[in-house]
Amino acid sequence: MSSLLRFCTLVASVAVTSALTVAEINGNKFLSPYNGQTVSNVSGVITAKGPDGLWIRSTTSDKDARTSESVYVFGRTFGANLTVGDAIAIGGKVVEYRSNKDYVYLTEISTPVLERKVSSGNTVKPLVIGKDTSNPPTEQFTSLDGGDVFAVPNNVSLVSVANPVLEPKKYGMDFWESLCGELVTVRRPTAVAKPNSFGDTWVVGDWRVTGRNGRDGLTMTDKDANPETIIIGSPLDGTTNPKTTKLGDKLEEITGIVTYAFGFYRILPSTALKVTNSQQPTLPSTTKILSSGKCSGLTFGAYNVENLAPTSAHLPSVAAHIVDYLKSPDLMFLQEVQDDNGPTNDAVVSANLTLSTLIAAISAAGGPTYAFTDIAPSDDQDGGQPGGNIRTAYLYKPSLLRLHKPNPGTALDATEVLPGPALSFNPGRIDPANAAWGASRKPLVAQWEVVGKGGKATGGFFTVNVHFGSKGGSSSIQGDARPPVNGGVDDRQAQAEITANFVKSIRDVSKSAHVITAGDFNEFAFVDPLTTYTSISGLKDLDAAVGIRPVERYTYLFDMNAQQLDHMFVSPSMLQGGKKARYEHVHINTWVDAAAMGPTENMLHSLAGTNDTNQQPMGLQRPPPHVQ
Numbered sequence: 001m002s003s004l005l006r007f008c009t010l011v012a013s014v015a016v017t018s019a020l021t022v023a024e025i026n027g028n029k030f031l032s033p034y035n036g037q038t039v040s041n042v043s044g045v046i047t048a049k050g051p052d053g054l055w056i057r058s059t060t061s062d063k064d065a066r067t068s069e070s071v072y073v074f075g076r077t078f079g080a081n082l083t084v085g086d087a088i089a090i091g092g093k094v095v096e097y098r099s100n101k102d103y104v105y106l107t108e109i110s111t112p113v114l115e116r117k118v119s120s121g122n123t124v125k126p127l128v129i130g131k132d133t134s135n136p137p138t139e140q141f142t143s144l145d146g147g148d149v150f151a152v153p154n155n156v157s158l159v160s161v162a163n164p165v166l167e168p169k170k171y172g173m174d175f176w177e178s179l180c181g182e183l184v185t186v187r188r189p190t191a192v193a194k195p196n197s198f199g200d201t202w203v204v205g206d207w208r209v210t211g212r213n214g215r216d217g218l219t220m221t222d223k224d225a226n227p228e229t230i231i232i233g234s235p236l237d238g239t240t241n242p243k244t245t246k247l248g249d250k251l252e253e254i255t256g257i258v259t260y261a262f263g264f265y266r267i268l269p270s271t272a273l274k275v276t277n278s279q280q281p282t283l284p285s286t287t288k289i290l291s292s293g294k295c296s297g298l299t300f301g302a303y304n305v306e307n308l309a310p311t312s313a314h315l316p317s318v319a320a321h322i323v324d325y326l327k328s329p330d331l332m333f334l335q336e337v338q339d340d341n342g343p344t345n346d347a348v349v350s351a352n353l354t355l356s357t358l359i360a361a362i363s364a365a366g367g368p369t370y371a372f373t374d375i376a377p378s379d380d381q382d383g384g385q386p387g388g389n390i391r392t393a394y395l396y397k398p399s400l401l402r403l404h405k406p407n408p409g410t411a412l413d414a415t416e417v418l419p420g421p422a423l424s425f426n427p428g429r430i431d432p433a434n435a436a437w438g439a440s441r442k443p444l445v446a447q448w449e450v451v452g453k454g455g456k457a458t459g460g461f462f463t464v465n466v467h468f469g470s471k472g473g474s475s476s477i478q479g480d481a482r483p484p485v486n487g488g489v490d491d492r493q494a495q496a497e498i499t500a501n502f503v504k505s506i507r508d509v510s511k512s513a514h515v516i517t518a519g520d521f522n523e524f525a526f527v528d529p530l531t532t533y534t535s536i537s538g539l540k541d542l543d544a545a546v547g548i549r550p551v552e553r554y555t556y557l558f559d560m561n562a563q564q565l566d567h568m569f570v571s572p573s574m575l576q577g578g579k580k581a582r583y584e585h586v587h588i589n590t591w592v593d594a595a596a597m598g599p600t601e602n603m604l605h606s607l608a609g610t611n612d613t614n615q616q617p618m619g620l621q622r623p624p625p626h627v628q
């Protein structure tokens with residue numbers, strides 16, 4: 001009892017604290033030990049000024065890498081008469097600020113009062129990252145992630161509650177947190193993604209990185225999601241970052257302030273980014289995987305065509321990509337084909353006009369005249385843009401391929417595996433009434449025959465075209481929830497199991513049945529829904545089967561990562577007995593700038609890609625202005 005009383009007395013006595021250093025205020029954890037308290041006589045030199053405040057750096061370092069020597073002083077009018085290089089002593093209130101409950105807090109001093117101006121004209125030198133600091137950690141984000149930022153279950157702890165002691169040499173978020181408020185320089189920066197609509201751009205400097213791909217982006221791999229990157233936010237001088245920066249662009253040296261906002265640690269640069277050099281060639285080469293026109297050398301492409309409607313502005317470029325870059329595969333797996341009047345929200349569900357318009361454009365671009373097959377979903381039941389009724393569909397060369405005993409199912413028919421193996425509905429949807437699909441696409445299964453001389457079938461195979469549920473609802477990879485929320489992962493887990501069991505039932509009838517599943521799985525190959533998928537189905541990840549280097553396995557850029565949501569998985573029967581599969585990712589949409597970007601890419605003998613609009617752009621949302 002008495003010790004409790006003493007404790008209370010102590011808290012009261014430090015409510016106004018004198019002569020704290022900036023490092024003491026920041027402390028060695030994410031949250032300040034002085035949060036909510038009024039402080040005075042905090043001294044530092046002004047290192048930068050912004051529209052809503054300024055940053056000070058302590059003149060007496062505590063030599064502890066965990067405690068930042070700098071802090072943000074929030075106050076719109078404070079410092080009107082002060083300038084960079086002024087040494088000042090201030091009072092104010094220590095505040096932990098975040099604009100959204102899912103973000104990490106930023107430590108700042110608010111309602112500042114200038115107590116003393118000590119001197120002016122002090123030299124302000126930025127810390128060069130990787131030289132004056134340790135190198136940013138390259139794999140893990142926080143000690144709270146259990147070693148895997150995509151582990152399930154997720155959101156088992158919160159940074160704001162666990163508030164671990166920072167380990168800046170081990171964890172990326174700890175590293176950037178330990179530099180919050182600091183003026184830093186990024187030497188020889190490279191853009192590792194495209195800017196968002198505000199011009200915010202992910203970069204790495206000249207420090208050691210992991211996951212670098214041939215385009216100088218960083219590819220996410222198992223247990224390595226690239227925390228060594230940093231996003232460059234709005235310039236402090238009111239200029240605007242370019243919006244056309246591309247993957248792998250080299251930039252001028254960046255100097256600015258480390259802070260946290262909109263879900264990410266970021267650097268606010270003193271002035272706008274400037275591109276000095278871009279990767280060459282600008283566009284990828286066309287695929288070298290060509291059809292032999294026979295059963296022994298068929299080609300397959302996959303393309304998320306992103307809300308494609310008959311009137312879509314990007315329809316001609318999709319057609320040109322299929323002809324020029326994918327060299328007109330014998331069979332195309334398409335995702336996100338909208339109905340005949342696109343997002344108009346009425347009872348129309350047929351995509352015949354959308355698909356025939358695309359086919360005409362392909363033919364006009366010098367390609368073959370494809371045939372198509374799809375199954376229209378029930379109106380408004382499969383997710384995506386309201387009214388668009390997106391679905392998966394196939395384009396195929398009718399001179400070479402045909403459906404085996406066609407018997408198309410409706411949106412509600414569940415196709416089943418019959419002896420043979422054969423399908424009860426061809427094409428058909430897998431268990432469309434199953435609650436696991438929720439408002440998302442049901443996989444489209446088809447059984448095909450290869451047309452030989454005289455119209456005789458010379459072989460056959462099954463395809464499953466998938467577009468699993470989206471990652472909407474994900475929290476920021478640098479947010480409060482640890483591991484971060486992987487939106488829709490439970491749905492995708494159930495969808496993966498249903499689809500895998502369907503494939504297994506084909507393979508249970510005949511181990512030599514050829515099965516190709518492809519499309520937008522909205523998940524990484526090394527994450528649980530897809531590891532379950534391969535283990536139940538017995539299918540092989542084609543990337544691994546043909547030995548594509550893990551860093552070259554990407555079909556999409558999201559946050560700091562080149563990543564792979566689109567995949568092809570094939571039955572072992574297609575890889576055995578001297579058969580040799582080839583596979584490429586054709587980066588028609590990841591290498592270009594955001595304005596030029598059409599939909600996505602991948603090529604079995606393959607091709608896939610994605611503006612996956614369903615993925616939650618957590619960091620792109622602007623909260624209300626910083627008001628307290």
Ligand SMILES: *[C@@H]1O[C@H](CO)[C@@H](O)[C@H](O)[C@H]1NC(C)=O
Nearest residue numbers: 018019020040041042043089
């Ligand atoms: C403020 O702190 C400085 C040391 O940084 C000290 O010399 C000075 O006496 C303090 N002033 C007050 C009023 O506490």
Ligand SMILES: *[C@@H]1O[C@H](CO)[C@@H](O)[C@H](O)[C@H]1NC(C)=O
Nearest residue numbers: 076077078079080081082114
């Ligand atoms: C800035 O200086 C001017 C003139 O000395 C003074 O009138 C004004 O109050 C000062 N502003 C602040 C915010 O200290």
Ligand SMILES: *[C@@H]1O[C@H](CO)[C@@H](O)[C@H](O)[C@H]1NC(C)=O
Nearest residue numbers: 349350351352353372373374
């Ligand atoms: C769409 O085309 C298919 C043949 O591919 C045909 O059976 C069906 O009736 C068409 N639907 C509409 C609404 O025109």
Ligand SMILES: *[C@@H]1O[C@H](CO)[C@@H](O)[C@H](O)[C@H]1NC(C)=O
Nearest residue numbers: 102155158473474475481485
């Ligand atoms: C994570 O869990 C906490 C409860 O512990 C909850 O308040 C928060 O909303 C969750 N975060 C997300 C992004 O779902």
Ligand SMILES: *[C@@H]1O[C@H](CO)[C@@H](O)[C@H](O)[C@H]1NC(C)=O
Nearest residue numbers: 306307594597598599611613
């Ligand atoms: C991505 O899709 C959204 C929604 O359809 C669209 O508004 C946006 O323009 C697309 N972005 C690009 C770069 O194609």
